[in-house]
Amino acid sequence: MSEKSEVVHSSGDEVHLTVEQMREYVEELLPLWIQRLGCPHWSISVTYGPCSNPDWSAQCSRQVAYDVAEITLDPAHHDSKEEIERSLIHELLHVKLAVFDLYRNVVTQNRLPGTAADREESALWEFTIEQAVKDLRRMVSGMGGLF
Numbered sequence: 476m477s478e479k480s481e482v483v484h485s486s487g488d489e490v491h492l493t494v495e496q497m498r499e500y501v502e503e504l505l506p507l508w509i510q511r512l513g514c515p516h517w518s519i520s521v522t523y524g525p526c527s528n529p530d531w532s533a534q535c536s537r538q539v540a541y542d543v544a545e546i547t548l549d550p551a552h553h554d555s556k557e558e559i560e561r562s563l564i565h566e567l568l569h570v571k572l573a574v575f576d577l578y579r580n581v582v583t584q585n586r587l588p589g590t591a592a593d594r595e596e597s598a599l600w601e602f603t604i605e606q607a608v609k610d611l612r613r614m615v616s617g618m619g620g621l622f
C-alpha cells in the first residue's frame with residue numbers, strides 16, 4: 476500500500492485529504508464505531524492506498540476465525556471526513572457479516588473458478604452481501620438519535 480504525506484490528487488485538479496488527515500480522523504472515529512457496532516473483540520487495522528479494484532473507495536479483508544480484519548481506504552476516493560466515516564461504517568458492517576464468510580468458504584471450496592456457476596455465485600454473493608450492508612446502514616441511520 477502506498478502512503479503519501481503530500482496532498483493526494485486524483486484526475487483533474489481536485490484536492491483530497493492527505494493520508495495524515497485521513498489517519499487522524501480514522502483514529503478518532505474507528506474506536507467509536509467499533510464500540511457502537513459491537514465488534515470490540517475484533518482486531519481491526521486500517522491501511523491507506525488503492526484497493527484491489529481501482530473503482531472501489533474502500534475494501535475489507537477478514538479472518539473470521541481470528542476476529543482480525545483489515546480495512547483499506549483509498550485517499551484518492553475520499554474528499555471529506557463524511558466520506559471517510561461512511562466508508563468506515565460500511566466496511567465495519569462487512570465485519571459484522573463476516574460469519575457468513577465461513578459458510579461461503581465451505582460451500583464454494585470445490586467450485587471450479589471461471590465457470591458459469593462460479594460467476595453466478597460470485598455475483599449473487601456480492602449482491603446479497605452489499606444489500607445486507609446497505610440495510611444495516613439504514614438501520615444504523617434510523618437510530619440517528621443514538622449516533
Ligand SMILES: [Zn+2]
Nearest residue numbers: 565569605608
Ligand atoms: Zn461493501
